[in-house]
Amino acid sequence: MSDMPQEIHVDLGNDYAEIRDQVSKLCENFPGEYWRDLEKQPVEGSYPTEFINALTEAGYLAALIPEEYGGAGLPLRGGAVILETINAMGGVASAGHAQMYTMGTILRHGTPEQKQKYLPGIASGELRLQAFGVTEPTSGSDTTQIKTRAERSNDGYVINGQKVWTSRALHSDLMLLIARTTPLDQVEKRHHGISTFLIDLREAKQNGCTINPIEAMINHNTCEVFFDNVLVPADALIGEEGKGFRYILDGMNAERCLTASEGIGNGRYFLRRASEYAREREVFGRPIGKNQGIQFPLAQAHAELEAADLMVRKATAMFEAGLPCGAEANMARLLSAEAAWKAAEACFTTFGGFAFASEYDIERKWRDARLGRIAPISPNLILSFIAQHVLGLPKSY
Structure with missing residues (x-):
């Protein structure tokens, strides 16, 4: 035992x-x-x-x-x-x-x-402070493979590289940025040699930083950011040089919990709107909410949303207690995204053709719920984390 x-x-x-x-x-x-x-x-x-x-x-x-x-x-x-x-x-x-x-x-x-x-x-x-420069076009979810470099100079660091899917960069004064300070082929472990910087974008944009908005399916004000010999002062470095990957992981558990709560909110929105509509909408002389084909998907979505909410609450409580919560934060993120999507699909079906009409806001929120199953972390990465670190299975990637 x-x-x-x-x-x-x-x-x-x-x-x-x-x-x-x-x-x-x-x-x-x-x-x-x-x-x-x-x-x-x-x-x-x-x-x-x-x-x-x-x-x-x-x-x-x-x-x-x-x-x-x-x-x-x-x-x-x-x-x-x-x-x-x-x-x-x-x-x-x-x-x-x-x-x-x-x-x-x-x-x-x-x-x-x-x-x-x-x-x-x-x-x-x-x-x-709304911009978080992590993802790059060639590295995707494999953050250890980032190519953005920050090289020491007499006045601080010179940054070169590119970030993508950096939301809100055009509407932020500061950016939290990760960049390699030691080349990948010169470190013992691939997550070594990555550093974290707090960049003043107001100065950087006058010093070689270019920000271009990306047209996308959903209004998240996301951008691609280019750094061309951008000089930042030495005190832009957060913590110790080369240990930034650990700092980012430390903050990721908080990010998982917070964005998971957004999924719970989306799910509650869909279930409220769908239930209201199902009580009022009449077809064949009866409210559609009497039909089990409408009731059951909504009830199932509600049950799954409540279960996901408990995991979100557990993860946030463990974070605040200073306990290891990587597994719980990741599971909260996974389950909330799936529950919100289940609620979105049930709501879309309940509204039928009217779900496509912009004035009902269902299609707008439906797109938001779909994003939750992609970002800020791939569900496959979460599943591989659980498999390796919780179930003790061999590392897949």
């Missing part, structure tokens, strides 16, 4: 009913029409600036920043509730979510001077 894994018991924590209510009221000022109108704009002008400003002024994007730096000092669960509620109300929480998990790298690994320099400005909204 001594070889059996020990059970971990954690308090699932506060569910923040008051914050849910307040965020819901804020979101009522940004109905479906607001989000639809943004999608009609050119990609450069499609960012929900007014919504992000309202969240910032209310202090919600500073929820996880400690009080000593001007934030609310809430635990991760508080941030998750905010993002979940935004999506449950029909909004798009991803427009502001990166600030919640990117600032954690500064908080956990930055110097006191870096924390004081950046965190108060991020908390107040004076500085926007």
Whole structure:
């Protein structure tokens, strides 16, 4: 019996009913029409600036920043509730979510001077930290193969390379960037030699950095970013040189939990809209909600969503308790995305042909739910992680 894994018991924590209510009221000022109108704009002008400003002024994007730096000092669960509620109300929480998990790298690994320099400005909204430069065209999910280089110079570091699918880069003052400071062929392990930088994009754009928006199926304001001999000061380095991959992984568990909560919010949106419509819509002299062909998929989606929500809550509680939670955070991300997609499909079927009409907002949110099964992490990577690190199976890749 001594070889059996020990059970971990954690308090699932506060569910923040008051914050849910307040965020819901804020979101009522940004109905479906607001989000639809943004999608009609050119990609450069499609960012929900007014919504992000309202969240910032209310202090919600500073929820996880400690009080000593001007934030609310809430635990991760508080941030998750905010993002979940935004999506449950029909909004798009991803427009502001990166600030919640990117600032954690500064908080956990930055110097006191870096924390004081950046965190108060991020908390107040004076500085926007919404860009996370990780993915590259040739490396994809294999972050250890990134080719962007940061080479030492007398004045700091010179950066060359390219990032892609870097959302919100055109609407961010700062970017958390990872780059190789030691070539891959000169390190013992492939995740060594990667460093983390906090780049001031306002200066970089005048110094060799080019940002181009990407037209995409969904309005996530994503971009490709080019670095051509961009000089950044030495104090742009976060933590120790060459250990940035570990810092990023540290923050990934928070990212998994927060984006998983968005999936829960999407699922709740779909089930609420579908249930309302199924009660009201009459065909053949009866509401379609009486038909088991409508009822059962919605009920199944609800059950799976509630189960996924419990995993999200467990993962966030373990994160806050300082416990290893890589498996739980990844499972939360996987299960929430699948449950949200199940709810999206059931909702789409319930609305029938009207689901295709933009004015109902179902197709817009349906696209958002589909993205959750691709980004920010491939479900296959999650499954391989679980297989290797939980089940003890051989490493697949």
